[in-house]
Amino acid sequence: MPSTHKLRSQDQLKETTTVALTRVIDPLIDLTFDAGITVREFSRLVRERAVRKAAIRVAKESGRTSKSRVAIITGLPRSEVARILGAEDPSTKKRLGQHPARKVLAAWYDNPRFLRVNGDPAVLPIFGKRRSFERLVATYSGGIPVRAMLDQLTQINAVELLSGQRVKVKSRVPIFTGLTSSAIAIIGERAGDLLETLKSNLRATSTPLFEGTVFRTDIDIGAVPLVRREIAEQGAAFVDGANSLLARARAKPRRSKLVAPPKCRVGVTVYYFQDEIASQDNSRPAVRSGRRKNLQRRQKQSKSGAKPKQFVHVLASRQS
Numbered sequence: 001m002p003s004t005h006k007l008r009s010q011d012q013l014k015e016t017t018t019v020a021l022t023r024v025i026d027p028l029i030d031l032t033f034d035a036g037i038t039v040r041e042f043s044r045l046v047r048e049r050a051v052r053k054a055a056i057r058v059a060k061e062s063g064r065t066s067k068s069r070v071a072i073i074t075g076l077p078r079s080e081v082a083r084i085l086g087a088e089d090p091s092t093k094k095r096l097g098q099h100p101a102r103k104v105l106a107a108w109y110d111n112p113r114f115l116r117v118n119g120d121p122a123v124l125p126i127f128g129k130r131r132s133f134e135r136l137v138a139t140y141s142g143g144i145p146v147r148a149m150l151d152q153l154t155q156i157n158a159v160e161l162l163s164g165q166r167v168k169v170k171s172r173v174p175i176f177t178g179l180t181s182s183a184i185a186i187i188g189e190r191a192g193d194l195l196e197t198l199k200s201n202l203r204a205t206s207t208p209l210f211e212g213t214v215f216r217t218d219i220d221i222g223a224v225p226l227v228r229r230e231i232a233e234q235g236a237a238f239v240d241g242a243n244s245l246l247a248r249a250r251a252k253p254r255r256s257k258l259v260a261p262p263k264c265r266v267g268v269t270v271y272y273f274q275d276e277i278a279s280q281d282n283s284r285p286a287v288r289s290g291r292r293k294n295l296q297r298r299q300k301q302s303k304s305g306a307k308p309k310q311f312v313h314v315l316a317s318r319q320s
Helices: 005-036 037-061 067-074 078-086 099-109 135-141 147-155 181-202 219-248
Strands: 159-162 166-170
Touching: 005 181, 037 067, 037 078, 037 135, 067 078, 099 135, 099 147, 099 166, 099 219, 135 147, 147 159
Parallel strands: none
Antiparallel strands: 159 166
C-alpha cells in the first residue's frame, strides 16, 4: 500500500492542479459567455477532447487503442468513450494555420518586391496589378478580398491610409481586438501554444523550452501608458529579430524529396498583461466608427491620348 506521505503528496498535487485549472478555465468561461456557448456545450467539448487525448496517450504507451484504459483515465463510461472515438473528430476539419493578416504583414516586411531600396516596407497604392496592396493581399491572404483585409488591418492599427489611395504599414505584428472570429481564433492559437510550452517543461528531462515572465504589483497608474508603449515597441523589435532568425533556419529545398530533412514548427510569443487597473487606463485608442470612405480604382488613359470609357470600381460603403 502507498505510504501516507505519498498519498498526502498526491492530494496536494491534485489540489494545486485544481487551483491552476481554475485560473485557466475562468477566462475561457468568460469567452463562452461572450460567444453564446452554454455550459452544457462546453462540458461536452471537454469530455470529447479528454477522450481523444487519452486515446492518443494510451496508443503511445501501449501501441494500441484500448477503450477500457481510456475509460479508466477519463472516468467516463466505456460506452461514451466508444461513441466519441467512433465519431469523426470535428477539430480535424479545419486546422488553423498562420492568420492571413499576419502573412500579409510579414510579406510586406520580407518580400523584396514590396520593399524600398533601403529595405524598409514601401508605401503601396491600394490598387494595381504589380507593386500594390491589392497584389500583396492577392498573393498572401488566401483569397481574402482586398477591402476586407484593408478594413481589418486599419481597425487593428497595423496600417495607415494616406492621400492618393495609398497605404503605409505601421506594424508587422497584428493585434486583434473585439469579439471577432480573428480575435477568438488567436486566443486558441496563443493560449494553446503557451500551455503546451509550460506542460512540456513539467516533463522536461533535458533543456527546457524558454519561458520568462517579469511583473510588478506596485506600478504607478500614471506610468501605465508609457510602460505599455515601450513594451510594445521593444516586443515588436524582438519579434522582428526572432522572425529573421527563424527565416535563416528554414530547411533548404533539395532536389530529391527522398532525402528531405524533417521539419518542425518553432515560434515565440511576447505578450503584455495587466489587471486590477485596466478599467482606469484609457490609453487604448478607440475603435473608429461611422461610414468608411469609398475607394475607387482609376483606369489610366490609353497611349493614344483618347479617354477610355468611364469605368469606376467602387467598393460598397457599409455602416460599422
